[in-house]
Amino acid sequence: MKSGSNLERVIASGKMAVTAELGPPMSADPHEVIKKANILKGFCDAANITDCQTAVVRISSIAAAFIALREGLEPVMQMTCRDRNRIAMQADLLGAAALGLKNCLCIAGDHQMFSAAGKLKGHPGAKNVYDVDTCQLVGIMRKMRDEGLQQGGDKLEVAPKFFIGASWTPMGDPMDFRPYNLKKKVDAGADFIQTQGIYDMELFRSQMEKARNLGLLERTAMLAGIIVPKSAMMLKYMDSSVAGVTVPKSLIERMNKAKEAAGDDKKKARELQEQEGIKITIELIQQALEIPGVRGVHIQAIEWESAIEPIVKAAGLYPRPTFPDA
Amino acid sequence: MIVGQQKPFDEIWEMVKGFKKVLVYGCNTCVAICHAGGGKEAEILTSLLRMKAAQEGVDLQVDHAAIERHCEPEFFEPLDEKVRTYDLVLSTACGVGVNFLADRLGGSMPVYPGINTTFYGGVPEAGFFVELCGGCGNCVLHLTGGICPIVRCSKSLMNGPCGGTNNGKCEVSNETDCAWFLIVERMKKLGTLEKLYEVQPPRDWSTGTHGGPRRVSLEHIRAYEEQEEKNAATEGRR
Ligand code: SF4
Numbered sequence: 051m052k053s054g055s056n057l058e059r060v061i062a063s064g065k066m067a068v069t070a071e072l073g074p075p076m077s078a079d080p081h082e083v084i085k086k087a088n089i090l091k092g093f094c095d096a097a098n099i100t101d102c103q104t105a106v107v108r109i110s111s112i113a114a115a116f117i118a119l120r121e122g123l124e125p126v127m128q129m130t131c132r133d134r135n136r137i138a139m140q141a142d143l144l145g146a147a148a149l150g151l152k153n154c155l156c157i158a159g160d161h162q163m164f165s166a167a168g169k170l171k172g173h174p175g176a177k178n179v180y181d182v183d184t185c186q187l188v189g190i191m192r193k194m195r196d197e198g199l200q201q202g203g204d205k206l207e208v209a210p211k212f213f214i215g216a217s218w219t220p221m222g223d224p225m226d227f228r229p230y231n232l233k234k235k236v237d238a239g240a241d242f243i244q245t246q247g248i249y250d251m252e253l254f255r256s257q258m259e260k261a262r263n264l265g266l267l268e269r270t271a272m273l274a275g276i277i278v279p280k281s282a283m284m285l286k287y288m289d290s291s292v293a294g295v296t297v298p299k300s301l302i303e304r305m306n307k308a309k310e311a312a313g314d315d316k317k318k319a320r321e322l323q324e325q326e327g328i329k330i331t332i333e334l335i336q337q338a339l340e341i342p343g344v345r346g347v348h349i350q351a352i353e354w355e356s357a358i359e360p361i362v363k364a365a366g367l368y369p370r371p372t373f374p375d376a
Numbered sequence: 377m378i379v380g381q382q383k384p385f386d387e388i389w390e391m392v393k394g395f396k397k398v399l400v401y402g403c404n405t406c407v408a409i410c411h412a413g414g415g416k417e418a419e420i421l422t423s424l425l426r427m428k429a430a431q432e433g434v435d436l437q438v439d440h441a442a443i444e445r446h447c448e449p450e451f452f453e454p455l456d457e458k459v460r461t462y463d464l465v466l467s468t469a470c471g472v473g474v475n476f477l478a479d480r481l482g483g484s485m486p487v488y489p490g491i492n493t494t495f496y497g498g499v500p501e502a503g504f505f506v507e508l509c510g511g512c513g514n515c516v517l518h519l520t521g522g523i524c525p526i527v528r529c530s531k532s533l534m535n536g537p538c539g540g541t542n543n544g545k546c547e548v549s550n551e552t553d554c555a556w557f558l559i560v561e562r563m564k565k566l567g568t569l570e571k572l573y574e575v576q577p578p579r580d581w582s583t584g585t586h587g588g589p590r591r592v593s594l595e596h597i598r599a600y601e602e603q604e605e606k607n608a609a610t611e612g613r614r
């Protein structure tokens with residue numbers, strides 16, 4: 051075992067892994083994290099705790115991850131390259147490990163200009179860091195863990211033992227380069243990969259085949275990302291505006307039908323679309339798990355944590371494995 | 377070249393309005409090409425300041441001048457005496473020129489910036505300027521097909537692209553090309569795509585602005601200049 055995390059154990063056991071996502075609040079109140087952690091607990095092997103996603107200030111990933119851990123939910127802390135230089139990163143990794151955190155996902159992070167794109171003000175005038183990029187952060191974490199050395203070469207008395215993750219956008223362009231983009235992350239030391247949300251399973255399957263031909267799928271655990279759709283509008287938006295996401299027309303059509311079936315009843319339209327969204331998610335999960343090399347799913351129910359339980363149960367992924375000595 | 381843009385007029389007015397005698401001092405190299413601070417722009421800015429002063433009923437004398445370069449001593453010499461008769465120099469040179477002149481004047485009078493120095497860029501077409509280099513002090517263009525990942529990628533990634541690339545554009549704006557999209561396509565054309573398969577290790581940023589102020593000292597040139605000066609001095613004595 052590299053880290054001994056629950057997620058690592060599930061993957062090592064050969065069972066399909068399930069990760070979910072928990073977004074910390076814009077608040078100093080821990081209760082929201084506690085509430086979400088208890089909704090997710092038992093239905094996933096670990097939950098990603100986002101790190102100021104879309105460059106909006108929220109409870110830090112490490113702090114929220116620690117709160118989740120205290121509640122009995124294993125966290126995957128996230129670390130963006132946007133907000134920290136290598137000194138702060140390594141200091142935070144030591145601190146996180148000292149607090150008992152065992153999984154870390156490395157990401158570039160949404161650019162701070164992004165924060166002004168939504169309804170929030172964000173901090174588009176912030177100075178970003180980008181001292182190192184994702185591949186380099188993965189490498190730093192591996193060097194700390196496996197060699198007991200800091201990036202600069204100084205020795206660590208006790209090394210932080212993380213199960214190291216990275217994200218992958220298999221259908222981002224330039225698409226023919228994406229398998230190599232994955233290779234670099236794996237070469238750098240990524241133990242597991244969580245992908246961007248996938249709706250077009252055929253396209254994903256063909257990208258996975260390329261990854262397999264590069265021998266990557268034996269060296270890293272691929273968790274297919276599924277974003278639970280809430281409405282036809284959301285699917286349309288993701289198709290047109292979210293980088294690396296394409297949504298087949300048939301899925302948008304299905305959601306549209308669910309919406310229309312409610313007539314003018316707005317509440318019912320929402321409910322029917324949510325039900326359809328859960329159905330679509332379950333199907334996507336089942337399709338993803340059939341693709342050779344897929345070792346689990348990363349289910350993102352954004353601000354809709356309660357959807358995870360029915361999805362995991364209906365997809366035949368419940369109960370989650372437990373380990374006696376954990 | 378160095379690309380700059382004139383500061384908003386109101387900001388300039390706020391800077392100068394308390395003075396009596398102002399010289400708008402242009403530079404005829406880079407900032408003239410980007411229509412921000414050459415002799416012509418200095419002249420126009422002077423007229424605007426005069427008009428504003430008249431409108432506001434402020435007693436302000438504004439003149440203009442320009443020299444070829446604001447970053448080497450010899451260009452300043454012919455005008456040094458004239459410059460010292462003003463109580464403010466509003467330099468429309470780039471930030472280098474403003475610093476250089478302020479150091480030269482050594483606190484005897486203030487030098488204020490008339491432009492915002494923006495980047496090192498090229499001029500793909502008249503009136504259009506794009507940032508192409510960040511002066512990082514450790515060029516990697518041989519690894520990236522001649523496309524700078526430091527300033528042309530919004531996240532200065534060395535192992536791009538990130539997940540934000542959308543139809544070849546960067547996540548910060550759909551008007552900004554994704555540098556890594558361009559790099560991949562360029563490397564394909566060059567037949568050197570496999571160079572991108574290697575992980576680039578963390579950079580040493582100390583060669584850039586992160587290592588403190590930088591200097592370049594060419595000892596052979598300095599030694600030669602020194603010898604020339606000595607020779608001139610001995611010749612004079614003869
Ligand atoms: S790599 Fe450095 S020196 Fe080369 S173009 Fe980019 S910023 Fe300039």
Ligand code: SF4
Pocket residue numbers: 528529530531532533536537538539540541542545546547548553554555556557
């Ligand atoms: S989209 Fe492209 S240019 Fe923009 S930050 Fe990502 S890799 Fe860099």
